[in-house]
Amino acid sequence: MTFINNAATPEKLITLLSTLPRLAGLAPQVLESLVQGAQQREHRSGETLFREGAPAQHWLLIEHGCVEVVRYGLEGQELVFHCFLAGQSVAEAAMFMEHGRYPMTARTRGATAVWQLGRDAMRRTCERHSELAIRLLEDFSKRLYRYVNEVQWLTTSNAPERLAAYLLRLPSTQQGEITLPLSQRQLAAYLGIRAETLSRLLADWQSQSWLRGHRRSWTLLNASPLRDLAYGSTRPF
Template sequence: MTNINLPGPAPAALLARHPLLQDLPPGLLPEVVAGLLRGASPLRAEPGQVLFGEGDEAFHYLLVESGQAEVVRYGYNGDERVFRVFEPGQLIAEAAMFMPHGRYPMQARARSALLAWRLCRHQLHDACRRWPDLALKLLAALSKNLYDQVNKVDWMTSSSAPERLANYLMGLRERQGSTVTLPLSQRQLAAHLGIRAETLSRLLNDWQTQGYVSGKRRQWAVQDPAYLARLATTAKRPF
């Protein structure tokens, strides 16, 4: 992982489009962006390279310019669980900048060739002190993430394996269309859904035989969205 001068869109333009900065007064936006980028440094990482490790001191959060990154954690039995995949324009580990222990709670690594920017923790703290609207937006985003995780835990403890897989595939379908590309390997996806890899493989094979889906490995087409939608209904919250 090396520092370089990155080509392509300016980090200021990426950051200005981030939801965290939406609805700020237009005259204030350039000042906030400049403050957050003060002291930022560019980086490049090859696929599989670690961006920061679980337990490392959290001095920076990341703004992805191109490529993909993922955050992972290893279980006590050594199983790897991918919690989220990050795309261009997204921030990684901004919540870690406020953790009392000052350390990253997960490992981040490049999923593909990655171009990103390291943004400074103390600049984010200073920005929140200077611009209360930014601090409130950040609190709202962190609260939503917490709410989503509570719902996810509730869903994972009360749903069946077919319901979890159906909900996951329908979420991908909403974003990608009727043909979806799994962002995780099937083994990683099984861990993400809290089911055995053999169960996931059997489900996909059964659904393919019955005509609900078609495909292999990471490429799948949803042939019967109504069936999967019925399975996924219990994951929907009223608010």
């Protein structure tokens, strides 16, 4: 079930948008133009927010919860590309795609509240305010560069190297605690390795006291050997 909060204030949304690094510091009238027609929506876990191939009419800003974007193979296998958390935006690049369709499916994981912002408002604001357009181009370029590097890494690395690099990229506490945003089955598919291989690697690394945990909750006990494995995953710029 989806709850639409028509009483939500644009000022609240503008404050949230101003926390995005690529939008921080923009003039108030730019953000006010972006939020025209926006709606706040609350979803239960597992609800689909948009489907691959559907007309891309909205992009999302997550107020709380989690949104995962997925694609399905020809045989129906599911691949989770990314999990977006509170304070992050989803699908703004789709607002500028020539075919005008979403390239992936988005769904909620857990109770989630999002702001739905319009494609037309985004494009009009970019036409009127070049600073916003340039900032978005810079952000899209940064993401493209990161994805190019990831593709190269995935095609030239082995399973231990890929898993080590992935674990080190995750946010961690001072105690080294990390949470996998994907199930182990989904993570194995994302890394292009067998689920059995992923399970074996985690068990081996636990036996060597590199990490400790189970399922999605882990603690990095000795990150040094993981950094050695992941050395080639980073670029100098």
